[in-house]
Amino acid sequence: MAPSFGRSISFPLSPARASRPRAAAYHVRSVSLPCRSHPLLSHLCTHISAVRSWVADPISASKGLAHLDALHAALAELLLLPEAISALKHGSATSTCLLDGFLVLADAHGAFQEAVVEINAHASEAQAALRRGDDSRLASAVRSLRRAEKDLARLAASVQTAIKFPTATLSTSTSAAEVEMSGVLAEAVxxxxxxxxxxxSAVEAVSASATAALASKKTVTSSLMSLVKSGKAAAASDEDRLxxxxxxxxxxxxxxxxxxxxFRSILRTRVALLNIQTQTCC
Incomplete structure (x- = not known):
């Protein structure tokens, strides 16, 4: 646990005072003023920015999960601070909204884990059918993949509801510092x-590109159709599909x-929020 300490910003004395002999002997003296934001709050904001940047250009789903893991780790550290606990205690409605948001995230990521296991199994089945030239088995695998892809699309839509949970009651906080803390927590969710x-959506897109290539010529993707029209290719080959x-x-x-x-990071964060809420109720 990082210690709670006050940061400060130092400003040099005025040139007139600094020019005095005694001041010069001590080099440059300074006056310290308190700075409100805790370093861990800035650390979390950095990870929020990194996540937002990735969302704007989601090249790799794996990298997106890495950013999410780092975000939740920074959030877990912040929730140990007295300032965060105080903000959530004084804003119990905010704490409840955050709990609801993390419940949506936990359910979505739990279902996502099940979906990727299914996609892996169906992709392996499709490969076996393609190698053996078993068209009926291949068609069955493609249908299963498409069902899994629809599940991912529904998950991507449902998880968006977590965005609007935490922001409704930030005004319940009693100080500017608590409003700042609550706002960052809401932005993190x-x-x-x-x-x-x-x-x-990124995993769905990868799977969908494969199922489109496995489908009949009538359902070939638009990119492949453009190749057909240009005479560069008739369809994806079996090697391409594999x-x-x-x-x-x-x-x-x-x-x-x-x-x-x-998924485990989300569960730990929700447990931490539940603990804070339990302390508030006692």
Whole structure:
């Protein structure tokens, strides 16, 4: 646990006073004024900015989960501070809203873990069917993949509800410092929700590109259709389809290893909030 300490900003004395012999002997003296924001609050804000930057350009779902993991770690440290505890105690409605937001995140990430396991199994089934030339088995695997992709799309939509939970009652805090703390906590939940939705959508997109290539010529993707019209390719080859399925498996493997850490971090954060709320009620 990081110690709670006051930061300060130092300003040099005026040139007239600094020019005195005694002042010169002590080099440059200064006057210290208190600075409100705690270093851990700034640390959390840095991770919120990193998450927001990734959401604006979600290149890698794995990197998105890494940002989420770091965000929750910084949030867990902040919730140990007396300033954060005080803000949540004086704003019990805010604490309840945060708990609701983290419940939505926990449910979504738990369901996400189940979805990626299913996608991995269906992608392996599709590869086996493709290698053996078993069209009926391949069609069944494609249908299963599409159902899993729809589940991910629903998760991406549902997790967005966590964005609006924490912001409704920030005015219940009793001081400017508590309003600042509550606002950053609300922004952390909102950022985590946006990033979670982007991660779910990114995995869905990787899987959807593979199922589109596995489908019949009537359902081939628009990019492949443009290649057909230009005469550069008639359709994706079996080698291309296998490579796309392997990409899905690789993506899902990264998700499985990282998503569990994020899920556990969300649960720990919610437990910390519950503990603060319990202390408030006692």
């Amino acid at each position: 909102a950022s985590a929700a946006c990033a979670s939705a982007a991660v779910f 490579e796309m399925l392997q990409t899905v498996e690789s993506c899902v493997a990264e998700m499985e290893s990282r998503s569990d850490r994020v």
